[in-house]
Amino acid sequence: MKLTILGCYSATPRTFTNPTSQVLEMNNHIFLIDCGEGTQVELRRNKIKFSRIKHIFISHLHGDHFFGLIGLVSTFRLLSRDIPLHIHGPKGIKEAITLQLKLSNSWTDYPLHFHELTNTESEIVFEDEKVVVRTIPLQHRVYCNGFLFQEKPGDRTLLIDKVSDYDIDKVYYRAIKKGKDVVLDNGTVISNEELTDPPKPVKSYAFCSDTKYNEEKIPLIKDVTVLYHESTFLESHKHLCAKTGHSSAIEAATIAKKANVGSLILGHYSTRYENIELFREEAQTVFDDVEIADDGKVFEY
Amino acid sequence: MKLTILGCYSATPRTFTNPTSQVLEMNNHIFLIDCGEGTQVELRRNKIKFSRIKHIFISHLHGDHFFGLIGLVSTFRLLSRDIPLHIHGPKGIKEAITLQLKLSNSWTDYPLHFHELTNTESEIVFEDEKVVVRTIPLQHRVYCNGFLFQEKPGDRTLLIDKVSDYDIDKVYYRAIKKGKDVVLDNGTVISNEELTDPPKPVKSYAFCSDTKYNEEKIPLIKDVTVLYHESTFLESHKHLCAKTGHSSAIEAATIAKKANVGSLILGHYSTRYENIELFREEAQTVFDDVEIADDGKVFEY
Numbered sequence: 001m002k003l004t005i006l007g008c009y010s011a012t013p014r015t016f017t018n019p020t021s022q023v024l025e026m027n028n029h030i031f032l033i034d035c036g037e038g039t040q041v042e043l044r045r046n047k048i049k050f051s052r053i054k055h056i057f058i059s060h061l062h063g064d065h066f067f068g069l070i071g072l073v074s075t076f077r078l079l080s081r082d083i084p085l086h087i088h089g090p091k092g093i094k095e096a097i098t099l100q101l102k103l104s105n106s107w108t109d110y111p112l113h114f115h116e117l118t119n120t121e122s123e124i125v126f127e128d129e130k131v132v133v134r135t136i137p138l139q140h141r142v143y144c145n146g147f148l149f150q151e152k153p154g155d156r157t158l159l160i161d162k163v164s165d166y167d168i169d170k171v172y173y174r175a176i177k178k179g180k181d182v183v184l185d186n187g188t189v190i191s192n193e194e195l196t197d198p199p200k201p202v203k204s205y206a207f208c209s210d211t212k213y214n215e216e217k218i219p220l221i222k223d224v225t226v227l228y229h230e231s232t233f234l235e236s237h238k239h240l241c242a243k244t245g246h247s248s249a250i251e252a253a254t255i256a257k258k259a260n261v262g263s264l265i266l267g268h269y270s271t272r273y274e275n276i277e278l279f280r281e282e283a284q285t286v287f288d289d290v291e292i293a294d295d296g297k298v299f300e301y
Numbered sequence: 302m303k304l305t306i307l308g309c310y311s312a313t314p315r316t317f318t319n320p321t322s323q324v325l326e327m328n329n330h331i332f333l334i335d336c337g338e339g340t341q342v343e344l345r346r347n348k349i350k351f352s353r354i355k356h357i358f359i360s361h362l363h364g365d366h367f368f369g370l371i372g373l374v375s376t377f378r379l380l381s382r383d384i385p386l387h388i389h390g391p392k393g394i395k396e397a398i399t400l401q402l403k404l405s406n407s408w409t410d411y412p413l414h415f416h417e418l419t420n421t422e423s424e425i426v427f428e429d430e431k432v433v434v435r436t437i438p439l440q441h442r443v444y445c446n447g448f449l450f451q452e453k454p455g456d457r458t459l460l461i462d463k464v465s466d467y468d469i470d471k472v473y474y475r476a477i478k479k480g481k482d483v484v485l486d487n488g489t490v491i492s493n494e495e496l497t498d499p500p501k502p503v504k505s506y507a508f509c510s511d512t513k514y515n516e517e518k519i520p521l522i523k524d525v526t527v528l529y530h531e532s533t534f535l536e537s538h539k540h541l542c543a544k545t546g547h548s549s550a551i552e553a554a555t556i557a558k559k560a561n562v563g564s565l566i567l568g569h570y571s572t573r574y575e576n577i578e579l580f581r582e583e584a585q586t587v588f589d590d591v592e593i594a595d596d597g598k599v600f601e602y
Contacts (some may be wrong), residue, residue, distance in 0.1 A: 012376040013339075015346050037372040038314075038339055045316045061404040063375045071338040074364045075313040092404040099400055103362040103393040105443045142406045 001026050001151075001203045001225070001301045004281060006042035009291040010210075010232055010246075010266035011064055013037050016297050019064035020268060022228070023048050024205055026128040026149055027071045033207050038074050039068035046296065050079060055126055057133070058089030058207060060144035063102045066093070070100045077108045084111040086130045090143050091108055091116040117145060122220055130154075136220055138211035140245040146208035148220060154194035203301055206261070212241055213251040213261055227261040228293065230268035231279050237270070249279040253286035258289045263301075267293035302327050302385040302452075302504045302526070302602045307343035309594040311511075311533050311547075312365055312585050314338050319596050320365035321569060323504055323529070324349050327450055328431040333357045334448060334508050335472035340369035341376050347597065351380060356427055358434070359390030360510060361445035367394070371401045378409045385412040389426045392417040418446060423521055431455075437521055439512035441546040447509035449521060457497035464496055507562070510569045513542060519560045527602055528562040529594065531569035532580050538571070550580040554587035555576055564602075568594035 002025040007018025019036025031053040032039075039206065043050065058066050064200070066089070076085060085108075088094060094114040101107055115125060120143075120187060126133040129152065136146035155177035163173070167183055168190075176182060182190045206221040209230035221227055232246035241248055247255075249266060256264035264287055266279045273279075276292055283290045303326040308318040308319025324347070331353040332342075359367050367390070368553065372512025377386060386409075389396060402408055416426060416435060421444075427434040430453065437447035456478035464474070469483055469491075477483060483491045507522040510531035522528055533547035542549055548556075550567060557565035565588055567580045575578075577593055584591045591598065 011379055011478070013342050013372065015342055037369070038342065039348055041314050041316055041339065062407070063372060063399075063401070063405055067372045067375070068400075071314065071364060071368045074368070078312050096404055100362075100364070100368075100397055103397055104364055106363070 001205060003205065003226070003228075003265075003299040003301075004046050004048065005267065005293045005297045005299075006037050006039055006046060007295050008269070009295070010090055010230075010268050010270055012271065013064075014271065017271065018042055019067075020209060021058075021068065022207070023053075023219055024149055025206075026203070026205070027151060028056070029131055031133070031149065034059055034065045034209070035067075035069040035072060036064045037067040037071075040072045042295070043072075050076060051081065051243055053085070054083065055086045055088065055133075057125070057147045057207075058087065058093060059138070059207070060140060060142050061090050061096070062142065062210070064235045065210075066096075070092075070097055071289055073101070073108065073112065074104070074106065076110065077106065081108075081110040084113060086113045086115060088115045088124075089117060090145070091118050118143075118278060118294060129241065134220070136206060136208060136217050138208060138217070140210045140212065144210060146205065146206060146211070146217070148206045148224070150204040151202040153202050154199040156192070156199050159197060166190055166195075168195075208255075210246060212245045213247050213255070215255070215258065218255065221255075221259045221261065223260050223262075224301070225262070226260045226265060227256050227259065228265045228267060229255055231266040231283065232268050232270050234273065234278055235282055237272075249282040251268075253283035253290065256283075256285045256290075263289045263291060265291045265293050265299065302506060304527070304529075304600040304602075305347050305349065305355045306568070306594045306596060306598045306600075307340055307347060308337050308596050309570065310596070311569050311571055312367075313571065313572065318572065319343055320368075321360075321510060322369065323508070324354075325450055325508075327504070327506070328452060330356070330432055332450065334432070335360055335366045335510070336368075336370040336373060337365045338368040338372075340498065341373045343596070351377060352382065352384065354386070355384065356387045356389065356434075357393060358426070358448045358508075359388065360439070360447060360508070361441060361443050362391050362393055362397070363443065365512070366511075367397075370394075371398055374398055374402070374409065375405070375407065375411065376408065377411060382409075382411040383480075385414060387414045387416060387427075389416045390418060391395075391446070392419050412433055419444075424450075435521070437507060437509060437518050439509060439518070440515045441511045441513065445511060447507060447512070447518070449505065449507045451505040452503040454503050455500040457493070459497055467491060467496075469496075470592070509556075511547060513546045514548050514556070516556070516559065519556065520560065522556075522560045524561050524563075526562065527564045527566060527600070528557050528564070528569060530556055532567040532584065533569050533571050535574065535579055536583055538573075550583040551587055554591065556582035557591075558588045559583075564590045565590060566592045566594050567598065
């Protein structure tokens with residue numbers, strides 16, 4: 001699991017910071033999460049192959065999270081994309097993108113599918129045999145979802161030496177990897193635990209931006225490997241959190257602690273702060289394993 | 302008159318080139334012309350003060366000329382702008398911008414005026430006592446206008462020594478600067494030419510992007526100080542011009558020559574070319590005074 005931060009600052013793009021966008025690589029998928037202005041350039045800078053992006057997840061329709069989407073959709077067309085693109089985001093996103101395509105008289109040549117979200121309860125938005133993606137309803141000034149990306153448990157690992165000892169035919173291997181016991185010709189039952197190791201532990205990633213402090217999401221993100229949680233403000237401005245629908249570093253850390261996550265990544269910093277290390281310092285008064293997102297930073301798990 | 306090129310490449314923004322946007326400073330106005338994705342960051346990089354931009358002119362609704370507009374409009378709001386902003390562009394631009402503001406639930410706090418263009422004949426889109434701006438109808442794949450920025454002739458320059466010689470009262474100075482003759486108390490007429498020098502020569506700037514080769518605009522841009530004309534293709538790809546509604550370097554130079562302009566600036570290069578100097582070389586086979594636009598380049602006249 002690999003997370004590339006394309007942008008992690010709030011509000012306006014500047015010469016040295018970008019608004020929210022990130023790329024999650026999980027089981028050969030490349031998921032794009034949020035798409036602030038300039039995302040297509042940051043994708044190039046970080047050498048993410050455009051054609052591998054098949055799903056884009058947009059948390060909410062504030063500009064710093066989606067103004068780069070129309071440019072990316074258009075660039076895909078200019079680059080002669082032919083594979084489908086799925087955009088998951090709040091209701092209204094289809095109208096915003098298609099209106100601009102219509103005005104520029106340039107429809108996409110590739111299949112463009114919108115999956116508009118209106119549900120205020122968590123729901124599955126993507127699923128295949130290896131990965132499932134769910135919304136995490138957040139509390140912001142407009143309708144907003146985080147996204148929970150979870151690997152599904154894989155097969156158990158065959159212990160080849162053991163299997164060979166019992167002279168088991170290969171046709172049974174697939175069933176054994178799925179957890180089946182084996183009955184030998186003489187009627188002896190060999191338990192699956194003797195023939196396999198458990199599957200690799202699954203990894204999970206929860207993206208939570210933008211949101212005010214709210215504990216309702218904790219059951220959903222319980223025990224995730226990594227939680228990205230917005231921390232727009234330091235304690236010195238915590239009085240702004242409720243009004244703006246944002247969280248402080250300490251609030252993000254409190255969620256991380258209560259949800260017992262493996263690791264917390266902070267981001268979505270207000271551009272008023274020059275030293276983002278202060279976010280880590282404040283968060284670590286509550287929760288130990290804190291990382292600081294920054295544009296271009298890569299996290300691997 | 303000062304022209305700052307924020308971006309001058311066609312199609313898609315890349316890590317090292319920007320789509321079309323430029324800033325023209327003329328008689329204390331700061332006019333923003335086109336607004337591709339990333340324009341607000343380039344404005345910062347070039348230290349253009351946001352609050353001095355009061356008029357934005359959009360040539361047409363292809364993404365590489367206007368996808369940065371919504372971000373700029375939003376950033377103005379976040380920066381607590383209170384002075385009015387005027388946006389001049391093709392019909393549809395108001396709907397595109399206001400829909401996105403509506404979706405993000407963030408109307409501007411400053412007055413935002415749209416001046417939508419539909420006329421296929423040249424028309425005045427802005428005028429004050431010192432400057433007039435007219436559309437230049439262009440021929441592209443969608444409705445498209447260039448813009449002609451012209452200084453108005455200023456007052457004649459008073460020759461103070463001469464005026465003093467005749468002991469003319471100061472109350473007449475304003476009339477003399479406007480070109481009036483003076484009648485002395487004894488009835489003698491002093492011709493204005495004796496008391497003044499002519500006004501400073503006026504400057505003018507014509508922005509023509511995007512367009513296929515078309516001579517209809519020549520009377521409009523006749524004798525301009527500077528012509529910016531798109532040259533998307535070199536001769537090696539001139540067969541693409543008609544189909545895409547673009548011009549070659551030689552076509553741009555031919556327009557410059559026939560319009561007898563002072564200087565030609567080329568831009569809107571296809572991103573397929575690595576060496577943009579070739580555009581100058583080809584254009585100079587037709588017209589001598591050719592400059593090559595590039596992102597961040599400044600031209601002063």
